[in-house]
Amino acid sequence: MPELPEVETIRRTLLHLILGKKIQSVSVFWPKIIKLPLEVEQFTDALIGQTIEDIGRRGKFLVFYTDVYALVSHLRMEGRYTVEQSDEPVDKHTHVIFHFTDRTELRYRDVRKFGTMHLFRKGDEFHSLPLAQLGPEPLEDTFDINEFKRKLASKKRNIKSVLLDQTVLVGLGNIYVDEALFKARIHPERMAQSLSDPEIHVLFESIVETLSEAVKKGGSTVRTYVNSQGEMGMFQLEHNVYGRKGEDCKVCGTELIKTVVGGRGTVFCPNCQNLKA
Incomplete structure (x- = not known):
């Protein structure tokens, strides 16, 4: 399972690759990954037209910030993000694709399908699970x-x-x-x-x-x-x-x-x- 250093490295890499990109549509091929909202269609519809404004991290969780939403993503054992051109073949273990308007895609690949995604209104992500009960960050001043x-x-x-x-x-x-x-x-x-x-x-x-x-x-x-x-x-x-x-x-x-x-x-x-x- 990726730990803090691996997730932080992924966060920094993705910032260079997708910051400022606008989501045209979202494809979900394994609905169980989407934990909130309960209806996958609500998840995909909400993100249409949203722009990636920032990417944060809380412990082992990535947090993708758009105009309105905070998408909390846990990679679990085998989860992995890649950025591809839209005409590149899709791997059979790719379960979620965020299609951008510039014809690139953020693809979530997970062999074991253990990863999770929760979509919140910005500001609500820290008041609900899975982030609400987490302890301090060891590389921040909150680690006292x-x-x-x-x-x-x-x-x-x-x-x-x-x-x-x-x-x-x-x-x-x-x-x-x-x-x-x-x-x-x-x-x-x-x-x-x-x-x-x-x-x-x-x-x-x-x-x-x-x-x-x-x-x-x-x-x-x-x-x-x-x-x-x-x-x-x-x-x-x-x-x-x-x-x-x-x-x-x-x-x-x-x-x-x-x-x-x-x-x-x-x-x-x-x-x-x-x-x-």
């Missing part, structure tokens, strides 16, 4: 160390599960939780409540540093991720633990271990990330 401490102190779960909770902090998934915990030298099974103030400070900085560096590198290409121009992210070359089961730790040389934490595959260094009480 004191509030972060309070949230961790209230959670009776392991730290990995807490960091994956989008109501605590948005944008982190399996890749960047593993990487941030390694950078902070914290075992993924440590109970969140057990972390000391110094450990939380280090973790706070590790999250920000890991995500910032990943954004600079265009995200991580793992499995099928590419940006909207078909380019791979390069942060996977910087991974310390994720995807490196059985390899040597880059810091101490200890063999990296893979286990399951909170139902998610998790790679860590048993030496650098020693499990404490």
